[in-house]
Amino acid sequence: MRRNAPRLAGHVCLLTAALGLTVPAMAGTATAGPARTARAVAAALPQVRSVRLPIRGTFRGPSENIAVTGTLDVSVITVPNAAGGGTAQIISSLDDTSGTGDPSRGAYDLVGAHRDSLPFSAAATTTLKVKPLFLLLSPLVPPNPIVPPNPVRPVTVSVTVDSTGVIGAVTATVGDPAP
Numbered sequence: 292m293r294r295n296a297p298r299l300a301g302h303v304c305l306l307t308a309a310l311g312l313t314v315p316a317m318a319g320t321a322t323a324g325p326a327r328t329a330r331a332v333a334a335a336l337p338q339v340r341s342v343r344l345p346i347r348g349t350f351r352g353p354s355e356n357i358a359v360t361g362t363l364d365v366s367v368i369t370v371p372n373a374a375g376g377g378t379a380q381i382i383s384s385l386d387d388t389s390g391t392g393d394p395s396r397g398a399y400d401l402v403g404a405h406r407d408s409l410p411f412s413a414a415a416t417t418t419l420k421v422k423p424l425f426l427l428l429s430p431l432v433p434p435n436p437i438v439p440p441n442p443v444r445p446v447t448v449s450v451t452v453d454s455t456g457v458i459g460a461v462t463a464t465v466g467d468p469a470p
Contacts, residue, residue: 335373340458341366346388348465350445352427354392357399357445361388363463365448371456375413379456382406383423383448383463390427400428401445411452416459419450 344363349356364384371377384404391398405423422444429440445466451459 335371335455337371338369338456338458339366340461342461343386344461344463346446346463346465348445349393350443350466352390352392352399352443352445353441355395356393357390357427358393359388359390359401359445359465361401362386363388363446363448365450365461365463367450367452367458367461369411369452369456369458372413375454376411377413377456378408379411379419379450379452379458380406380408381419381421381423381448381450383421383446385425397429401425401443402428402440411454411456413454416451416453419452421448422446423448 342365344365345361346363347360349358351357362385364386366382368380368382369377370379382404383406385401388401389399390401403423403425405421405425407421407423409419409421411417411419423446424442424444425446426440427443427445447464449460449462449464453459
């Protein structure tokens with residue numbers, strides 16, 4: 292019986308394949324969904340864009356104004372819905388960013404990364420604005436568990452996304468942007 296099992300399995304597979312070829316398809320008419328153009332298919336795919344932006348400006352810190360210089364890495368990922376619109380993830384990360392206090396002339400370091408998820412419109416181009424949360428470290432106070440770094444939102448990141456998820460301009464400003 293054991294020797295016949297592989298042969299029997301082969302016969303069953305052949306019989307199943309033969310029946311699949313000879314059984315007529317279900318009666319009735321099939322209706323196709325709306326035709327999708329290559330542009331619609333491409334627009335429905337996730338879009339990704341990464342930029343490295345120099346940042347420079349002044350913001351109000353916990354105890355004084357701080358002039359900041361450095362680099363902000365921004366990655367934007369859009370996932371469009373079939374009907375338009377969708378969700379955008381904006382990932383912001385500081386790189387070699389420092390600041391100088393006014394009037395103390397104290398040195399500060401800014402570190403961190405932040406992720407925001409926002410919806411974008413199916414009707415028109417949307418400008419998404421986020422204020423990522425970073426940490427402000429002061430070398431004047433030695434780091435220890437009692438004195439944590441200050442969380443700050445000194446940067447505003449703006450991203451334009453059209454209704455199909457295509458990513459346009461990506462900018463960053465330090466301080467409060469003009470409305």
